[in-house]
Amino acid sequence: MSENYLIAIGGTGSRCMQAVIYLTAAGLFQSPMRILIIDPDQNNGDSVKTRSLADNYHALHLAPQPRQAERKRRVVGYSKLGEPVLFQASLNLKTGEDKAQHSIFWHNPNPAQRRFGEVIQYPSQRDEFKKFLDLFYEPNDLEMVLDVGYRGRTNVGAVALKQDLESTSNIPEVGLREFLEKLNIDLQSKEVRVFVMGSVFGGTGAAGLPTIPELIASIPTDVIAHDNRVRLRYGCAMMTPYFSFPKGSSTSSGPGTDSARHAVATQAALLHYAHVPPGYQHIYFIGSPGRPQTNSNNVTGGQNQTNDAHYAELIAAIAAWQFFALPHIHSNDKQLHFADSLQDKIDIGVTWKSLPVDPGKTSSREQMKRSLTVFTTLVYFYKNFLYERFINGQLYRNANWYKDNFGDLSLDEEIPLLQHLYEFSRSYLTWLSQIGETGKAANLQLFRWSALRENDPALADKYVGHLLDDPMGSTAQRSQAGFNDIYAKLDKLILRQAGTNSATGLFMFLLYTAVSEFCRENYAWG
């Protein structure tokens, strides 16, 4: 199976990567994934969060779920169940027995306190060349400490990032070399697709987006063989301004960031791309006119920079999903993808109907809606009804589904994995509710946002069958006591055999089977 290669650049890219990881967990990406987050701001809150999310994902991916499972029929015999769906695609899995993970993050070995002037060796340049450089860089830029990224300075980032990436492409354990090595191996036998996500309004993303195809093209042939490069296909999600944050003040270590400049910066970057097109075959152009605040503070970078999620990031992940699903990509393709939410000149808002999923292919749209609904229902159910009862008192021991299916397997020994699942569930629901919050102005109708943060089991019991917000679907048959309806389906599941050595893997498979059956009936999916 061909691997999907994804590169996220900067804080925005990291948040898009979070969306990709959630969609992968929900089963939308099935092929193995090779991901890399490139962020010179090494402790950026968003990228740290993404790394932690990837760790949780990896732990859950390593819990194998039963394949070719058969469930006991009501009267006699067994019927086949589908293959496992959740957490199936591997993330940066190393080859070998230890099932470890290659780093998903580019570790820049250069000192964090470097100034940009040092990167370009400004002090040691000839006076004439210094004058030439002064045309492009202000003294502020040259003195800028690069510990928290490029602070919206694309002219700084474009040089520093390319230089740092090139210098680390051959250093083991920094992430980039392993990524490129695997890319080279795959390129020997087949076409490989690389999808890059980043902003065109910030410093890092705008600098990195055109840099990646250039970087790979200029990498020494011992890293990627020259002949192999013709089999590379590139796609990217260009994130145009879609959020804002409060105005801040300049810091002693350099200029601050200002979201008011995003539009102008985007215009400048796009003008540059128009003159010097970055080498992408498919470009997905994504933005949001509302530009809500996704952070209540002005944080230049570092661990405190954690912006709320926005639906544009979900769209970027959908773009990646579509890019990898394209049947053919020719090396000379140049396609720009964009969409809006207008129907007959009326803005219908961001709904399941207007999400930019392969216009004309209703099956893809339906698949995405169903996958996300089932996954959301499952994590909501686990977080609100099961986790506490599992951890405090091991109540699963007396559950019928546990007695019938687990045999020698025991969840007692896999409590850390149950905690990983809880963390992932909590994080996903928070992410989704943030999307609802920041997308209010866009008339966002995908899920019932107010229910997602609910912690009271009594209310969650009422809401769990109403999480999907789909004006096109019927609401007549929706469950009023979701816990009972889902749990009853779980309770009656009896497999012919466990089919795995992981109790958590078996539990996730059973719960997925029960929840997907519930959703099919509850939302009257044919």
Next chain:
Amino acid sequence: MYRRNWWLLVVIGALALSNAGSVMAQEIVAKESLDDWFYSRLIWGALAGVILGFLIGLLHLCRLSFEYKGALNINSRARRKLLVWAAAIILVVAILLLCDAWLLYPFGSTSLSFSEALTQVWANYRTVLILITTLSMFLLFVAVATRLKSDCRCRYAFIPGPRGK
């Protein structure tokens, strides 16, 4: 409430046993017709126990709803419900037996008054045997029905199944 039901059962039993050798019963209702009544009602009682056991097991106990808090099974609730059903069935069968002896069954050609039916037929060890048989069959068939139905929600409440590790 359940304790009261059990006391009622004990009182009925004691009353029946204390009158088991009653001379009066010998005088008005012949032993042979008392035996005929007993055997015929014993079979009906057992049959009623079987039918009720199946029906209550499959249609009520197997369908109890799960609650969003507490245990992840409904075994305790199913057992409590079964006790209530058992008490109700004893009560109803006891009343039916009394009405039967008083109004329906022809003991020879004698028609019994209420007090005669109560003391000479109903308050008799035979009635206790019928009640015990009905109850036993009811409990047995509830257990069997809930255990055999593979998707019953309380399938391990009365006959234990595999143990979760």
